[in-house]
Each structure stands twice: as structure tokens, then as C-alpha cells.
Amino acid sequence: MEVKEVVVVVKWSGKEYKIVDLTDQDTVEMLRHEIYRKTQVRPERQKLLNLKHKGKPAADNVKISALELKPNFKLMMVGSTEADIEDACSLPDDIGDVVDDFDDAEDRDESVENSAVYLAKIQRRVRDYKITELSKPRAGKKLLVLDIDYTLFDHRSPAETGTELMRPYLHEFLTSAYEHYDIVIWSATSMRWIEEKMRLLGVANHTNYKILFYLDSNAMISVHVPERGVVDVKPLGVIWALYKQYSSSNTIMFDDIRRNFLMNPKSGLKIRAFRQAHLNRSKDTELLKLSQYLRKIAINCKDFSMLNHRKWEHYDPKKS
Template identity: 50%
Template sequence: MASSSSSIASEPQLTIVDGGLDEEFALTVKWSGKEYTVLLSGDDTLGELKKRICEVTTVLPKRQKLLYPKLSAKLGDDSILLSDLRLKPSVKMTMIGSVEDDIIVDQIDSPDIMDDFEMGHDEYVDIKDKESNKHKLRRRIKHCKINLRNPCREGKKLLVLDIDYTLFDHRSTAENPLELMRPHLHEFLAVVYTEYDIMIWSATSMKWVELKMGQLGVLNNPNYKITALVDSLAMITVQSDTRGTFDCKPLGVIWAKFSEFYNSKNTIMFDDLRRNFVMNPQNGLAIRPFRKAHINRSSDNELVKLTQYLLAISELSDLSNLDHRRWESYLESSFKRRKNS
């Protein structure tokens, strides 16, 4: 028993040191002989807490196990609000977890989110205008870091791309990752790079993003350059009266970090999950998911058509005026106009 007690005591500990749950408060993180400070608020979820812990310890959220007296049953639900946990200022929370030196790309490291949903206009407005969600965005802007791999280019629009099921079939198996790459990927990136800076944003860890993009030859291709890679730590957990809590990718983080170059008028995001652009619905295009690569790679031409769409809209001054749900109709009309001119 003494040995077990000693083992738990040596794990990283979180101690609330200031503030209340109705406002921003600090957690002191003790890990590997050092102390870190994590800022949170009562309307953050347990999942947000794990992301903050990951930022300072590099222990991925999915590898963390949080222990707290009498709350063990609740600590398995990442959607629960910290305010509902009724944490006390003197509390000590134990986190058990380890840093991954070598990433293992499997079903755990590349989560499969299938419960996407379509929402009406009023629902989108409710989510993006909700003050608690705006507050989360402001805090994410304050604490998130996005490192540029290549300089932003003056006068270029911005294309933000998801990975899983957008550029890559991450569920099928293959001896070579290139067999799971979406057809025409490099041609697509090379052509759109003439008009758009390109950022890759995945709901996974940075290690997975770098590994997968490296395996696909995206990071060192001579015909285009990737401006930045963005991972799950830049996402926020939003609250909806009808949909509950879920994670999304707020473009406002990128716009705030690089306001001299990008904004709502010159940015478009491709993602197979509509939920990921609920904070900026006018800038999101729901791409058809690329699954069952071995069966569909010979017939999938989504990126070919989307290349044409991106070029067709590249001269517009405001992309947010477009309804990207009707991108194929817009492309067809564009072809007719050119043919008749």
C-alpha cells in the first residue's frame, strides 16, 4: 500500500491558487519538478482543462487521467463544465499520464468523429454570437501559438484544410500512406497556391499533423509551401442550447494572429465536418469525405472540381458573401458565363 501511495504522490498535480469559478482562475500545474500556471474559467469544460494541461506538459488529452476525491465518475466526461464540478480553492487534482516520444498512428491517435450534424441558420447564429463562446475565442486567441513555416504573402487569400477524410483516409489500412492520400492532392495544392496561402488544421496532435503531412510529401513539395500547421490545441469547446458542447475550429484565432493578411473576407475552410466551422459558417465548405480509399481513389475527383471553384472565386473581394454549400452550382454558372462571353 505504501508503494502505491508513493506512486500517486509523484504524479503531476494541479492546485487552484486564485479566483472563483464564475471568472477566470488559475491552476498551478506541478509536473516533472516544475510548476506551470493554467488559466481557465467556470464555463470551460473538462476537455478544455485537459487541453490546457497538454499545452504546458505535452501530455496529450487522451493520455490523461484526472483524479479528484468523490468526483471520479464525472471526470470521464470531457463535456462537463468546470463550474459543475464545484472545485474548491484549496483542491489538489492529480493527473496521471505520460508524454509520447514516438507517436503511434492508430484509432486512438486519429479519432473518428461520425456524429456530425446539419444546423439551421438560427442555430449557427446562436452559437457564434453566444457570449460564453466569444469569451472562449478571446482566451484561445490570447493563449494559442501558431508558428509559421513560411511567410504570409501579401495579397493572397487563405485556404484552411482539414486532414482526416478531407486529404487522407485515416481509417483504411495500407502498406504505404500514399495509397490513402486523396487523389490529385499535390496538383490541387500546387494550383491553388498561386492564389492562396495554405494552412493545415487538424483536430489531432501536432505530432500527428507533422507525421502525416510529412509522409504524404506535403511539407517539402517544391511546387507549393504550407504557411502553417495548426492542431487541436487551437480549437475551442462551444456550447449550443440544442447540440450541447462540442469542439470546433474558430477561424477567428488565425484572423487575430495574422490580421494584416487574413480576415473573414479572404478566407475559406474545407472540412468534412460542418460542426468545425460553426463559429464562422460563412467561411466553411463541407467537402465530401474521402473514405474507403482502395475502392474510391480511382473515381474521386473532388479536389479537381474544388480547384476550379477556388480559382473561380479568387478574384472576388469578399468570399464570405458566397454560399459555399452551393459551390458546384456556382462553378457551373461560372463556366456558362465564360462560355457565353
């Protein structure tokens, strides 16, 4: 199936917004999601005035290919952002707190992982997303990709300093991991907040380890899941295409939200969320335990894609 890229220009509130992350196989629902990412007008608040299908307003399940849009089609939109949305945009998170998760991500049909539409979006990221290296990849190292919020840092609790909200043993964990892994930070927020948080936590310039690079929300892609609608995920293919030394055989990703692994379910390990830092700081040992797991699989496992990370606490090299 040939997948064609589509560009739509949205005219709203006296400005024009170019929506480029679309293909002809995406639906109107995906278009609405991409408009939301650009304008912060929620999909249910969007009135798309001149988007028609068979003489009627296009339904969300209609494919863009069926709309027969002209190149750089200009879409007229009416819609308002609400005060609570504006407030959310001012916080150090671009997408808000996620409650629901996909507990069956590893068992999901591979049609999501291998869909031509989503592979086309990954190719666009590979082509257009600019990675700024903070250090150089090291020969023979595996790859560890880490989320920030609720994985390394409790970003919701009040505190006077960042160290109060830092997950216990963070620097010991990163120092240990650095022996066998190049480390990438990937957060579903903006780059400026990633840089600020890493500075705040003392990760950016630590003497015992180095970070390879940061990835932000712009490196993510949107996918449609029938029972949940459109969600943003972190496709490791963006990294693998640019850095050929990494692949599913030597990459592991930690995140507290399983749906972020939707494109690469076998490479993801769902970490226990670190919340209420002031109450849990004295008893949270998750990073110490995960350090041991990372070391064991780095030494004993030649192909990470053969591992079941859901059972990481019971990993036994002798039985693998």
C-alpha cells in the first residue's frame, strides 16, 4: 500500500497553522488530534467549517484520502481554548497527567507496530527531527531510553528544591547503567522543560555518566487505537534509523506509561510510578533493583527482544 503525505493549513483565530504530520490513510480523528497539538483547541471543541465528505461534514472515521483535498488545502476552523487548558499549558508538562494505560500493550496485535501509516510517520521524524548530541555513542554499548516524569522525578508534589522530588538512587542508577549503556532521555514534554529538569536534578553535567541526547514530544507520533482513540507514543525506530548500532536486540526503554511502548512493546519495561515523593522517598528502591536487572541482561543476554520485561524481577541468567 502506498502511503502519501498530506499537508493541511488550518486557519484559526487570525493565524495559519501548517499540519504536516498526516498521511492520506489517516482519519479525520487523527487530523483533529494534530490540530490540537498545534493550537491547543481540543478535538471536541473544533468546528471544521469546510471539511466535507459527500456534501456533509466529514465524520471522524473518514479517511483523508476520501476527502480528495487539494495540495496545501486551507481548512477553516472555529473553536476556543478554555481557561483550564491555558493553565495546563503553562505547567512543566505539555500533555497533562495520564491516568489510563494499556496493560496489554505487549499482547496487542502487531498491526499497530508494523502499520505502513505509522512507519511513514516514523520516516518523517527521521527526516525532519533534529537530534542534538550531548555526547558521542560508544562502541559496543547497549541503549537505555528513560522517561522523566514519575520515572525519575515526581513532578507534581510541591518542593523547594528539585532534589526533594528526585527518585532515590537516581545518580547511582545512572552511574551503574552507564557502564554498559548509552543513555537517552525521552519525555513527552517540550525540550526546554527537559533541559530544565535535567539541570535541576544534576543529571546534565554529572561527572560519573553522560547523556547521549534528549528527545521531546516532537519526536513522538500519533497512533489510533480502536478502544482508546488517538494517543501519542514513543517509537524507538526514530533512534534505530539514525543510529544503526542500536536495535531491538540491545535497546530497553523505561516508562511509567505502558502505551508509550505501543510501537515497540517488547522493548519496554513499565517502571513503578514515583509519586508523593515526600512520603515515599525513604522506601522507594526501584532504581536500585533495576540497576541489577540492567547489569544482568547486559552481561548475559545477547538479544533483548527475547526477554519478557514484565518478569524482570524474577530474571535468572541461568534459566534464560
